[in-house]
Amino acid sequence: MSPTAFPAAETATAPAPAVDPGPELDGGDFTLPEGGLDDDRRLRALDAVDEYLTRKRKHLVGYQATQDMQGTALDLARFMPNNINNLGDPFQSGGYKPNTKVVERAVLDYYAKLWHAERPHDPADPESYWGYMLSMGSTEGNMYALWNARDYLSGKALIQPPTAPFDAVRYVKADPDRRNPNAHHPVAFYSEDTHYSFAKAVAVLGVETFHAVGLEKYADECPLVDPVTGLRTWPTEVPSRPGPSGLSWDGPGEIDVDALAVLVEFFAAKGHPVFVNLNLGSTFKGAHDDVRAVCERLLPIFERHGLVQREVVYGSCPQTGRPLVDVRRGFWIHVDGALGAGYAPFLRLAAEDPEGYGWTPEAELPEFDFGCGCPPPDTARWTWSPRSR
Numbered sequence: 001m002s003p004t005a006f007p008a009a010e011t012a013t014a015p016a017p018a019v020d021p022g023p024e025l026d027g028g029d030f031t032l033p034e035g036g037l038d039d040d041r042r043l044r045a046l047d048a049v050d051e052y053l054t055r056k057r058k059h060l061v062g063y064q065a066t067q068d069m070q071g072t073a074l075d076l077a078r079f080m081p082n083n084i085n086n087l088g089d090p091f092q093s094g095g096y097k098p099n100t101k102v103v104e105r106a107v108l109d110y111y112a113k114l115w116h117a118e119r120p121h122d123p124a125d126p127e128s129y130w131g132y133m134l135s136m137g138s139t140e141g142n143m144y145a146l147w148n149a150r151d152y153l154s155g156k157a158l159i160q161p162p163t164a165p166f167d168a169v170r171y172v173k174a175d176p177d178r179r180n181p182n183a184h185h186p187v188a189f190y191s192e193d194t195h196y197s198f199a200k201a202v203a204v205l206g207v208e209t210f211h212a213v214g215l216e217k218y219a220d221e222c223p224l225v226d227p228v229t230g231l232r233t234w235p236t237e238v239p240s241r242p243g244p245s246g247l248s249w250d251g252p253g254e255i256d257v258d259a260l261a262v263l264v265e266f267f268a269a270k271g272h273p274v275f276v277n278l279n280l281g282s283t284f285k286g287a288h289d290d291v292r293a294v295c296e297r298l299l300p301i302f303e304r305h306g307l308v309q310r311e312v313v314y315g316s317c318p319q320t321g322r323p324l325v326d327v328r329r330g331f332w333i334h335v336d337g338a339l340g341a342g343y344a345p346f347l348r349l350a351a352e353d354p355e356g357y358g359w360t361p362e363a364e365l366p367e368f369d370f371g372c373g374c375p376p377p378d379t380a381r382w383t384w385s386p387r388s389r
Contacts (some may be wrong), residue, residue: 021059025052064283064339090132091121104133114345115369129370139197142336143205146188146275149332150207153186153273155312157324174314182271183310186332187213189263190277191255192237192248193287195338198277199237207275210263211236223266224259238263240287253287255279261297268305273330274298280368281340288340288366295333307331335368344368 030045037045057067087096090104105121108131112119117129134140155174177183188202188209202209214222214234222232224239227247239259243250255278264274276298278289302308307330315324335341347365350357 019059022052022055025049086133091123091130107133115341117370138195138336138338139201142198142277142334143201145334146201146205146207149275149334150186150205152328153184153275153330153332155184155314157314157326172314174312177313180271183273183330184312185213186273186275187267188275188277189238189260191240191260191279191289192235193240193253193255193282193285194237194277194279194336195283198336209237210234210267213267213272218266218270221266223262253282253285255289255294257290257293257297260294261301264298265301268301268307268330271305273332274302274307275332275334277334277336278368279336279338279340280344280366281338283338286339288344288368289335291333291335291366291368298331298333302329302331305330337368340366341368 025048029048060067082098084098084100085096086099086101086104088094090101090108093099093101108121108129109119111117112129112131118125118127119129121130122128157172157174174184186207188207190198190202190209199209211234219234220232222234224232224235226233226235227242239256240248241251241254241256242248243252248256260276264276268274276294278291278294280288280291282288299308309327310330312326312328313323314326316322317324344366347361350359351361351365354360
C-alpha cells in the first residue's frame with residue numbers, strides 16, 4: 001500500500017442513506033363527481049394532502065423558502081373565519097369593512113423607512129411613496145412596475161384622481177412626434193440572470209425587448225459581438241458578467257454593465273425611451289446588480305440623447321385649445337427586489353454598528369433603494385411595491 005493511501009474506512013464517514021420521499025399524490029383521489037365528494041371521500045382527500053405536504057416539507061431542497069410555518073399558523077389561525085379582503089387603495093378605507101388596511105399601511109411604512117422612501121404617504125406630496133402589499137408575489141410586483149413604465153415611457157397621460165363623482169380614469173395616448181418616430185416606442189433591457197417570469201410579463205404587457213426591436217428594425221447593426229460565434233447577432237437578454245470560462249454560465253450572475261451601456265447607447269441614439277430592469281438577489285445565483293454603477297454609467301447616455309427631460313404632447317386642453325404637455329424622463333430604472341430587498345437593509349444596519357451586531361461585511365454591500373441617489377424615473381411620483389416570495 002502506498003504510504004499516502006489510507007483505507008476508506010479510516011478516513012471517511014459513510015454517506016447517509018438516501019431517503020425515499022415517497023410517492024406523489026394520485027390525481028384520481030381528487031376527481032370530483034357530479035354530486036361532489038361525500039364526507040368520507042372528502043376527509044380522505046384532505047388527509048392525503050396533509051400527509052403529502054408534511055412529508056415533502058421535510059425533504060425540500062433547492063428553493064429559498066422556509067417551511068417552518070407552525071408559529072405563523074398558530075398565530076394567524078384565529079382570522080380564518082373571516083373573509084378578509086383589502087380591496088383597492090390601502091390608503092383609502094373603502095366600502096368593504098372586513099379589511100386589515102391599517103396593518104397593511106403599517107407594513108408599508110416599515111419598509112418605506114428601511115428603503116429610504118419618503119414617508120408617510122401623503123396625497124398632497126408628490127414625492128411621498130405609494131405602494132401596496134402583493135397578493136401573488138414577485139411576478140405581480142414586476143408586472144405593476146412594467147405597466148407603469150410602459151405607459152409613462154410611451155407618452156400616455158399621467159393618471160390623476162377623478163375630479164367629480166362618477167368620473168372615469170381615461171388613458172390618453174401621446175400625439176405622434178414627427179421629429180422622432182421612436183419617441184413613444186420604449187425598449188426593455190434585462191439580464192440573462194433575470195427570473196423567467198419577467199420575460200413573460202414583458203410579453204403579456206406588450207413591451208418590446210431590445211432583442212425583438214433589434215431583429216425587426218436593426219437586424220445587421222448589433223453593437224455586441226457574440227463571444228462564442230464571433231458574430232454580431234442580437235442576444236436575447238443583456239449578457240451577465242463572464243466567469244473563469246470567459247462565458248457567463250460560471251459568472252457571478254451580475255449584469256454586464258459594459259454590455260448594457262453599449263446596448264442602451266445604441267437604442268437611445270435611435271430615439272427610443274429606455275426601460276432597464278436590475279436584480280437584487282437573483283433567484284438562481286443570489287446575485288446583486290450594481291444599481292449605483294448602472295445609474296452612473298447610463299446617466300451620461302441619457303443626457304446625450306435628451307432622455308433626462310423631454311416634452312410629451314398628448315392632446316389639447318378642451319377649454320383653451322392649448323397643447324397638453326408633460327416634461328418627463330425618457331428612461332425608467334426598475335429594481336426587482338427578488339430575494340434581496342427583504343434582508344439587504346438589515347445587512348446595512350448591521351454594518352453601521354459592527355460592535356453591536358458582532359459582524360463586519362466581507363464585501364461591499366449592495367445599494368438599491370431610494371437612498372441610492374439615482375435619478376428617479378418619474379417626476380410626478382415614485383411608486384413601489386414591497387415584494388415577497
